[in-house]
Amino acid sequence: MSVRAALLALLVLLLPTGCQAAQMAYGDVNGDGSLDIKDVGWALRAALKLVDLSPEAYHAADVAPLRSPYSFGDGTVDVSDVMRILRRMLGLEPDPWPARLTYFPLDPGNMWIYTDTQGNSVLATVEGLADVDGQPAYEVRLSTGESYYLRQDEQPQDPETPLVLRLLRRVDSNGVASTYIPPIDLLRYPATPGRTWEGQVTIPAGVFTMSGTYTTTIVGEETVTTPAGQFDAIKVHTSLSATAFGISIHLVLEYHYAPWFGWADLNATDLANGPLTSTSANVHQVAYP
Incomplete structure (x- = not known):
């Protein structure tokens, strides 16, 4: 089985529900208030160009690289973002983890x-x-x-x-x-x-x-x-x-x-x-x- 086929099979197992158009926390790609395997699935689908996320969901999925202790992202959703959301879900990604999207980017140093x-x-x-x-x-x-x-x-x-x-x-x-x-x-x-x-x-x-x-x-x-x-x-x-x-x-x-x-x-x-x-x-x- 090819890598792409394996990833598609994983997506079928994840069965993510629809993304909600709301203000979301980083990593909470579907906007349901929690960071879980469904968010990993949505991020993976976005990284593989299989789904077009809303602007809020896209920025919620854009969690790599770390830009400062309280902000991260580079404008692109790829495998590094998927892995970081997965690590956070498993408790392997330490705090601080921004609680919300920086809609107004007032991070010191910007x-x-x-x-x-x-x-x-x-x-x-x-x-x-x-x-x-x-x-x-x-x-x-x-x-x-x-x-x-x-x-x-x-x-x-x-x-x-x-x-x-x-x-x-x-x-x-x-x-x-x-x-x-x-x-x-x-x-x-x-x-x-x-x-x-x-x-x-x-x-x-x-x-x-x-x-x-x-x-x-x-x-x-x-x-x-x-x-x-x-x-x-x-x-x-x-x-x-x-x-x-x-x-x-x-x-x-x-x-x-x-x-x-x-x-x-x-x-x-x-x-x-x-x-x-x-x-x-x-x-x-x-x-x-």
């Missing part, structure tokens, strides 16, 4: 390099956890001197929005901090096309305090090509209006977010005062530890 329309490069690095008024948040530091503090919140009690990426604070290159009260919901999962949410926010920044509103809409799903590669991404549109001391600010942000990767591009436009100004950037390179 880096992205963006290039704007003028050819300038900006490096963004996840520095690690920081404290923002008693709340933990990941600091994403830019080579321009700015820092953004983000947090991924799980909401298991809310089946419509089990996962949210929130912006808690921005610190500009001069060290002036703007804290968003409450935090701004940058992206809600699942990011279903047509989904819209609104929010009110107060922004203390030094001696100034601004108040405003924002509206975010998931425009749709698009394939985006950048110098770093091609990504299946979600197009997001956000409109932010704020006032302070009679001064109005109206910003429009449009970007493509690639799940499990990050921002593929960003376009920001200031519509408020004077001539129209805009900036844009495309991801040029990515590096994971």
Whole structure:
């Protein structure tokens, strides 16, 4: 019997049931909440190109190689992933084992390099956890001197929005901090096309305090090509209006977010005062530890 025939026979014995479209843990390929022989079977079928997994299931199966103590995967499902899931099922793969997919890749050490329309490069690095008024948040530091503090919140009690990426604070290159009260919901999962949410926010920044509103809409799903590669991404549109001391600010942000990767591009436009100004950037390179 050939190796392929033996593998096919094993697949028949495993008889995996259908994959569920839900947020899944690494290794839980069929999304039923446990890691067992059925997940090994689904991973093996994917490695042999016998089945097309959903994006969530594919990333749940992509568990090799180890990228950092709390994240792994290389974008491909092959025999190394099958063996790692099997080892985990048998208790041979030690902790730490990530409990969930890193839909928002905030692992410390992750880096992205963006290039704007003028050819300038900006490096963004996840520095690690920081404290923002008693709340933990990941600091994403830019080579321009700015820092953004983000947090991924799980909401298991809310089946419509089990996962949210929130912006808690921005610190500009001069060290002036703007804290968003409450935090701004940058992206809600699942990011279903047509989904819209609104929010009110107060922004203390030094001696100034601004108040405003924002509206975010998931425009749709698009394939985006950048110098770093091609990504299946979600197009997001956000409109932010704020006032302070009679001064109005109206910003429009449009970007493509690639799940499990990050921002593929960003376009920001200031519509408020004077001539129209805009900036844009495309991801040029990515590096994971």
